[in-house]
Amino acid sequence: MVKKYDVIVIGAGPGGMTAALYASRANLSVLMLDRGIYGGQMNNTAEVENYPGFRSILGPDLAQQMYDSATQFGAQYAYGNVESVTVLDDQSKLIKTDSDEFQTDVLIIATGSQYRKLGVVGEEEYSGRGVSYCAVCDGAFFKDKPVVVVGGGDSAIEEGTYLAQLVSKVNVVHRRDKLRAQKILQDRAFANEKVNFIWDSEVTEIVGDGQKVTGVKLHNKKTGEDSELATDGIFIYVGSEPMSAPFKNLPIMDEKGWILTDEKMQTSIPGIFAIGDVRKKELRQITTAVGDGGIAGQESFNYLEMLKDKQR
Ligand code: FAD
Ligand code: NAP
Numbered sequence: 001m002v003k004k005y006d007v008i009v010i011g012a013g014p015g016g017m018t019a020a021l022y023a024s025r026a027n028l029s030v031l032m033l034d035r036g037i038y039g040g041q042m043n044n045t046a047e048v049e050n051y052p053g054f055r056s057i058l059g060p061d062l063a064q065q066m067y068d069s070a071t072q073f074g075a076q077y078a079y080g081n082v083e084s085v086t087v088l089d090d091q092s093k094l095i096k097t098d099s100d101e102f103q104t105d106v107l108i109i110a111t112g113s114q115y116r117k118l119g120v121v122g123e124e125e126y127s128g129r130g131v132s133y134c135a136v137c138d139g140a141f142f143k144d145k146p147v148v149v150v151g152g153g154d155s156a157i158e159e160g161t162y163l164a165q166l167v168s169k170v171n172v173v174h175r176r177d178k179l180r181a182q183k184i185l186q187d188r189a190f191a192n193e194k195v196n197f198i199w200d201s202e203v204t205e206i207v208g209d210g211q212k213v214t215g216v217k218l219h220n221k222k223t224g225e226d227s228e229l230a231t232d233g234i235f236i237y238v239g240s241e242p243m244s245a246p247f248k249n250l251p252i253m254d255e256k257g258w259i260l261t262d263e264k265m266q267t268s269i270p271g272i273f274a275i276g277d278v279r280k281k282e283l284r285q286i287t288t289a290v291g292d293g294g295i296a297g298q299e300s301f302n303y304l305e306m307l308k309d310k311q312r
Pocket of ligand 2: 158
């Protein structure tokens with residue numbers, strides 16, 4: 001049987017949970033669907049120190065606090081891996097998960113983005129056996145051992161500095177000689193004697209003994225030199241891509257899959273909103289996901305009122 005809600009939010013990260021808070025507080029029936037535990041990327045973040053109200057908070061703790069806020073006015077959370085969305089008519093949208101069907105007048109897409117793979121030999125083979133995309137999840141496996149971190153953005157530098165507390169040495173391999181990360185994160189990493197930078201270099205292969213990672217092959221783009229570096233683990237932070245595949249049939253995204261909205265978070269389809277990291281936007285942060293979520297939650301109410309007015 002198709003289950004009906006006023007508002008369905010796909011993705012229970014900070015964006016989705018905030019949208020659910022606002023919409024349920026406006027007395028709408030709201031369901032958050034997520035294919036994992038609520039919290040989204042916050043579950044993969046060690047410490048958050050740029051979310052106002054907390055000097056510093058563990059990512060999973062912030063996720064729990066947001067979940068408690070989001071559900072206090074009746075919003076529900078359920079497991080569901082959304083596979084497709086069909087626009088049925090001027091108003092209704094049908095959402096299919098791997099096991100259920102739902103109908104709603106307001107759909108809020110808050111599916112975020114996912115890590116990009118490096119695409120080198122050994123990455124797939126040793127994934128979970130030395131290759132990781134999550135320092136919080138896997139850092140402890142490399143206690144007092146050397147690791148490599150790839151990338152020069154906020155994720156690589158922040159998570160690399162976090163790893164330095166656990167491991168014997170962090171070798172950050174970056175393809176240029178300048179970091180993209182925020183200055184405060186750079187300064188901390190440069191001041192940490194356990195963090196070493198290997199500039200202008202790319203990882204060309206991840207090597208192992210058949211069981212686990214033993215090293216990485218490097219190519220220096222400036223000198224042309226090839227070398228091999230022994231390591232027990234490699235953490236890959238080379239950016240992200242939108243999780244928008246289930247919506248590919250809808251004309252709401254750019255050529256790379258980032259969803260386009262106006263300032264009310266409204267896409268080109270009335271009643272379909274998009275928020276957070278999955279949107280085409282400049283700054284992908286918890287604060288901006290939360291801001292988008294507040295707007296979309298409130299706009300859901302306005303949109304449903306407008307539909308009611310039309311029917312009167
Ligand atoms: P997400 O948090 O990505 O949540 C999306 C949710 O959608 C997920 O739970 C996912 O399971 C679900 N989903 C996806 N597809 C489907 C589907 N088909 N069906 C059902 N559910 C689906 N930002 C900061 O402000 N401060 C930080 O310190 C910080 N540290 C970070 C550290 C790392 C390592 C990373 C990767 C990011 C960090 N960020 C930080 C960025 C921040 O985490 C994101 O900007 C924020 O989480 C985006 O929120 P969101 O709600 O848009 O999406
Ligand atoms: P990002 O900002 O896109 O940085 C990706 C990094 O990987 C860049 O340094 C890039 O190099 C490098 N890279 C990309 N492709 C590569 C490849 N094929 N081989 C080697 N290196 C490659 O991604 P991110 O660091 O994951 O951050 C994603 C978003 O989350 C950002 O908006 C960020 O601000 C946010 N975030 C915020 C915080 C925080 O506020 N504390 C923490 C983490 C993440 P180039 O520099 O040469 O392009």
